[in-house]
Amino acid sequence: xxxxxxxxxxxxxxxxxxxxxxxxxxxxxxxxxxxxxxxxxxxxxxxxxxxxxxxxxxxxxxxxxxxxxxxxxxxxxxxxxxxxxxxxxxxxxxxxxxxxxxxxxxxxxxxxxxxxxxxxxxxxxxxxxxxxxxxxxxxxxxxxxxxxxxxxxxxxxxxxxxxxxxxxxxxxxxxxxxxxxxxxxxxxxxxxxxxxxxxxxxxxxxxxxxxxxxxxxxxxxxxxxxxxxxxxxxxxxxxxxxxxxxxxxxxxxxxxxxxxxxxxxxxxxxxxxxxxxxxxxxxxxxxxxxxxxxxxxxxxxxxxxxxxxxxxxxxxxxxxxxxxxxxxxxxxxxxxxxxxxxxxxxxxxxxxxxxxxxxxxxxxxxxxxxxxxxxxxxxxxxxxxxxxxxxxxxxxxxxxxxxxxxxxxxxxxxxxxxxxxxxxxxxxxxxxxxxxxxxxxxxxxxxxxxxxxxxxxxxxxxxxxxxxxxxxxxxxxxxxxxxxxxxxxxxxxxxxxxxxxxxxxxxxxxxxxxxxxxxxxxxxxxxxxxxxxxxxxxxxxxxxx
Amino acid sequence: xxxxxxxxxxxxxxxxxxxxxxxxxxxxxxxxxxxxxxxxxxxxxxxxxxxxxxxxxxxxxxxxxxxxxxxxxxxxxxxxxxxxxxxxxxxxxxxxxxxxxxxxxxxxxxxxxxxxxxxxxxxxxxxxxxxxxxxxxxxxxxxxxxxxxxxxxxxxxxxxxxxxxxxxxxxxxxxxxxxxxxxxxxxxxxxxxxxxxxxxxxxxxxxxxxxxxxxxxxxxxxxxxxxxxxxxxxxxxxxxxxxxxxxxxxxxxxxxxxxxxxxxxxxxxxxxxxxxxxxxxxxxxxxxxxxxxxxxxxxxxxxxxxxxxxxxxxxxxxxxxxxxxxxxxxxxxxxxxxxxxxxxxxxxxxxxxxxxxxxxxxxxxxxxxxxxxxxxxxxxxxxxxxxxxxxxxxxxxxxxxxxxxxxxxxxx
Numbered sequence: 031x032x033x034x035x036x037x038x039x040x041x042x043x044x045x046x047x048x049x050x051x052x053x054x055x056x057x058x059x060x061x062x063x064x065x066x067x068x069x070x071x072x073x074x075x076x077x078x079x080x081x082x083x084x085x086x087x088x089x090x091x092x093x094x095x096x097x098x099x100x101x102x103x104x105x106x107x108x109x110x111x112x113x114x115x116x117x118x119x120x121x122x123x124x125x126x127x128x129x130x131x132x133x134x135x136x137x138x139x140x141x142x143x144x145x146x147x148x149x150x151x152x153x154x155x156x157x158x159x160x161x162x163x164x165x166x167x168x169x170x171x172x173x174x175x176x177x178x179x180x181x182x183x184x185x186x187x188x189x190x191x192x193x194x195x196x197x198x199x200x201x202x203x204x205x206x207x208x209x210x211x212x213x214x215x216x217x218x219x220x221x222x223x224x225x226x227x228x229x230x231x232x233x234x235x236x237x238x239x240x241x242x243x244x245x246x247x248x249x250x251x252x253x254x255x256x257x258x259x260x261x262x263x264x265x266x267x268x269x270x271x272x273x274x275x276x277x278x279x280x281x282x283x284x285x286x287x288x289x290x291x292x293x294x295x296x297x298x299x300x301x302x303x304x305x306x307x308x309x310x311x312x313x314x315x316x317x318x319x320x321x322x323x324x325x326x327x328x329x330x331x332x333x334x335x336x337x338x339x340x341x342x343x344x345x346x347x348x349x350x351x352x353x354x355x356x357x358x359x360x361x362x363x364x365x366x367x368x369x370x371x372x373x374x375x376x377x378x379x380x381x382x383x384x385x386x387x388x389x390x391x392x393x394x395x396x397x398x399x400x401x402x403x404x405x406x407x408x409x410x411x412x413x414x415x416x417x418x419x420x421x422x423x424x425x426x427x428x429x430x431x432x433x434x435x436x437x438x439x440x441x442x443x444x445x446x447x448x449x450x451x452x453x454x455x456x457x458x459x460x461x462x463x464x465x466x467x468x469x470x471x472x473x474x475x476x477x478x479x480x481x482x483x484x485x486x487x488x489x490x491x492x493x494x495x496x497x498x499x500x501x502x503x504x505x506x507x508x509x510x511x512x513x514x515x516x517x518x519x520x521x522x523x524x525x526x527x528x529x530x531x532x533x534x535x536x537x538x539x540x541x542x543x544x545x546x547x548x549x550x551x552x553x554x555x556x557x558x559x560x561x562x563x564x565x566x567x568x569x570x571x572x573x574x575x
Numbered sequence: 576x577x578x579x580x581x582x583x584x585x586x587x588x589x590x591x592x593x594x595x596x597x598x599x600x601x602x603x604x605x606x607x608x609x610x611x612x613x614x615x616x617x618x619x620x621x622x623x624x625x626x627x628x629x630x631x632x633x634x635x636x637x638x639x640x641x642x643x644x645x646x647x648x649x650x651x652x653x654x655x656x657x658x659x660x661x662x663x664x665x666x667x668x669x670x671x672x673x674x675x676x677x678x679x680x681x682x683x684x685x686x687x688x689x690x691x692x693x694x695x696x697x698x699x700x701x702x703x704x705x706x707x708x709x710x711x712x713x714x715x716x717x718x719x720x721x722x723x724x725x726x727x728x729x730x731x732x733x734x735x736x737x738x739x740x741x742x743x744x745x746x747x748x749x750x751x752x753x754x755x756x757x758x759x760x761x762x763x764x765x766x767x768x769x770x771x772x773x774x775x776x777x778x779x780x781x782x783x784x785x786x787x788x789x790x791x792x793x794x795x796x797x798x799x800x801x802x803x804x805x806x807x808x809x810x811x812x813x814x815x816x817x818x819x820x821x822x823x824x825x826x827x828x829x830x831x832x833x834x835x836x837x838x839x840x841x842x843x844x845x846x847x848x849x850x851x852x853x854x855x856x857x858x859x860x861x862x863x864x865x866x867x868x869x870x871x872x873x874x875x876x877x878x879x880x881x882x883x884x885x886x887x888x889x890x891x892x893x894x895x896x897x898x899x900x901x902x903x904x905x906x907x908x909x910x911x912x913x914x915x916x917x918x919x920x921x922x923x924x925x926x927x928x929x930x931x932x933x934x935x936x937x938x939x940x941x942x943x944x945x946x947x948x949x950x951x952x953x954x955x956x957x958x959x960x961x962x963x964x965x966x967x968x969x970x971x972x973x974x975x976x977x978x979x980x981x982x983x984x985x986x987x
Contacts, residue, residue: 264584269622289617331584426618427626435606435629441588441614473617475588524645525587 032225036062039229044074047235048184049387055191057402066200068463070181073237076338078260078294079287081173082381088137094356095141097382104407111413112180118172118271121164123322126276131166159324172271174287178466183411204246211247211372234374238303238339249367254342255303256351258295259312264331267291272323281319293320297351303339308516331521334513343377358386440480442473454491461506477510478529500542585645586613592639597910601929605632608639612649625663630656634914635786636880661788670708671787674916678779681752688719711924715959717753724755725774741771743807747818748779749951756982760973761817775803780821797829805839808846815850819949820881822849851890867975873902875943879950880910891968898975904941908934913956935960
């Protein structure tokens with residue numbers, strides 16, 4: 031068995047984990063990060079892409095609002111390449127309480143969140159598709175962020191400072207001795223090997239899975255997995271983040287991100303972060319709410335629906351997840367559970383990931399009795415080599431100037447063959463990993479065409495047993511279809527039917543030889559739905575079609 | 576959001592448009608309708624500079640729209656992207672401005688038509704136009720006519736006459752300045768069928784400007800036409816035209832591309848027909864004079880892309896088949912390659928000719944003495960590509976009514 035020794039072992043390759051790994055490495059600690067899938071495979075890669083100004087929380091959760099605006103400023107400085115400065119509008123629609131506006135403005139001032147009221151006419155000029163019936167509009171510094179890029183940039187920076195980032199490495203056990211967590215046993219899922227890592231400190235940054243990891247050390251951490259459903263529209267209907275100016279509720283944010291806009295989100299407790307589905311009523315609700323922000327939205331083509339699971343942290347069990355603060359929590363299991371060498375950082379939001387890493391490392395420094403100040407807010411992150419953040423026109427302009435149209439592998443997202451080759455050569459394991467790197471298959475046809483081309487490329491570059499490539503192809507298409515099941519009407523139903531005909535009729539892909547194996551590297555396909563409580567189900571007959 | 580932009584939602588990437596696109600078949604410079612249309616449209620932002628370059632190689636023939644099973648307005652997406660591209664790159668080039676202004680050119684040149692024709696058509700001028708402006712020296716440019724249509728202004732319209740027997744004739748620039756005999760044939764055929772023909776003052780329909788990316792100028796011309804045509808449409812007159820691109824522009828291109836949704840525009844659009852479409856309707860209503868004299872000849876009929884975009888079938892062929900003795904062979908090719916002013920441009924001339932080649936071959940192999948086509952620029956291109964004369968279907972009808980032989984035959 032391979033053995034490793036390190037100062038800090040980080041469990042979890044989302045924004046928090048990579049942020050912690052970067053901070054640790056920058057402070058001179060030997061650092062290893064393990065992630066059981068690909069970076070951002072969990073919550074980070076499934077969020078709506080909103081860089082919070084804090085406006086959403088000023089009234090109900092001022093602590094979180096203050097964290098957001100502080101980090102918003104820092105992130106804009108250290109990762110301009112992962113953020114689009116769309117700006118945000120908080121608007122009072124006819125469905126919202128007009129009195130909330132003044133309360134909102136006062137709360138923004140109290141939290142130090144810049145908020146400028148603009149005339150309704152100016153807001154409509156800025157966003158012509160905004161509901162003309164809005165009564166007030168406030169401009170706040172919201173933005174759109176690419177969590178894939180940002181996480182990669184953090185990992186890249188951590189590596190540059192000597193950290194080791196290991197994806198497809200699953201923690202199977204924490205190694206305990208006399209009230210000390212001294213290491214972890216880890217399974218390399220690709221090579222099917224066991225590794226033992228000895229670490230001075232283990233950071234549990236497993237997000238919605240943090241409770242499970244803590245349990246491996248016998249600690250009880252009450253992480254509430256709260257499912258949030260999001261729906262991407264095929265159009266970038268707006269160019270500014272739109273928020274309803276009211277207390278946070280379902281379906282009150284519309285985020286323009288690259289070629290699409292995402293209406294989000296819902297908030298429902300699920301029993302298991304890996305077992306959840308999307309219900310038709312959730313999609314209906316989001317579209318109905320979106321329609322209040324942008325009339326006509328529900329008539330545009332729906333691209334995909336997906337869900338992420340927030341790691342909400344609460345010391346006590348609670349019934350309504352919206353009541354749980356969006357602030358983060360650092361749990362020192364030494365003082366809390368008499369378990370040394372083990373901390374959990376959980377809760378929070380993507381926007382506050384860096385601060386979470388900072389407080390984690392501050393605590394670790396105190397524990398280890400060293401004084402090494404945080405520098406993550408001072409130094410800019412490296413620009414990711416693959417899949418640079420683009421403003422909307424950039425990929426098209428690149429293709430146009432280079433005349434690369436013949437080499438488009440994913441036509442919807444304008445991904446050229448050489449970019450996919452680079453992603454494969456850089457170590458993407460599954461086609462879904464390629465997707466996260468270059469956005470392959472994320473457009474309207476949801477992999478209906480490009481999957482076959484990408485699979486061919488994978489085979490050509492790697493020359494594995496062909497059954498492995500077949501499996502990669504099947505896995506990827508199943509994963510894509512998962513996001514279509516809840517939105518099968520209109521244009522996306524036509525698309526799915528065409529994709530199905532290609533899959534079954536032209537490619538005969540359901541008979542591809544896979545040696546009877548299932549991939550250990552991707553999710554199980556059709557998970558049982560936990561569903562919301564009966565009282566929250568929509569009445570019958572609210573079919574979005 | 577406009578219908579044109581929203582229509583991209585219907586694209587399921589089935590690729591039919593790509594396999595039917597005439598320019599994409601013959602050149603790599605145009606990556607195809609799916610790429611330039613719905614695919615690229617997702618990356619075009621109202622903010623930020625235009626990312627486009629290759630969309631300029633779309634000829635605007637609308638074959639993609641026609642074959643699209645989902646109704647994506649690909650050609651319109653491309654026209655808008657082209658206009659945006661020019662706007663962002665410092666304006667429409669002089670060449671395109673000239674080509675877009677057939678009316679202005681006609682107005683300036685017709686009083687001195689012989690001189691203008693000499694200046695335009697001698698090898699030195701053509702070489703200069705090629706080198707300086709980028710109008711290919713081989714391209715089929717029209718000749719100005721000595722007489723314009725309708726000549727001395729004639730309008731028999733009186734408010735008292737029966738609007739049901741009254742039809743407004745939209746002649747377009749080509750008939751006015753280059754081919755007045757087509758206007759005369761059209762009026763003769765309409766009058767033969769008992770119609771009172773009103774010829775109001777009119778502008779260029781604005782299509783040349785729309786396809787050359789000058790939307791602001793196009794809007795002025797279009798609005799000018801609405802001012803004269805809308806009151807007539809309001810009075811119950813139908814509007815017919817012999818230039819199939821003009822009628823298409825009034826019907827849908829100008830309102831859609833200019834996002835000009837007005838009562839006047841809708842009324843004019845609903846009242847406008849291509850002349851053959853109108854005559855077929857008369858025939859279906861039993862009101863067409865079918866006393867055609869036999870014409871013992873065979874003609875090759877090419878339905879131009881701009882007529883196909885009307886989605887009314889091939890009314891010219893239906894009418895000509897009413898003529899005893901006349902054999903009508905249909906070209907079954909989607910585009911002659913000229914696509915308005917596309918094939919005149921130096922960088923696109925060869926593409927246009929390559930697009931048209933199968934049609935030229937078909938014309939020559941058909942054994943027909945002449946070709947018939949509803950669009951003026953297509954006729955010029957077909958003559959250029961085949962050396963055979965080409966006429967408007969209304970000339971054939973007039974001929975068969977005994978209202979005069981087509982000029983091209985008399986000359987031939």
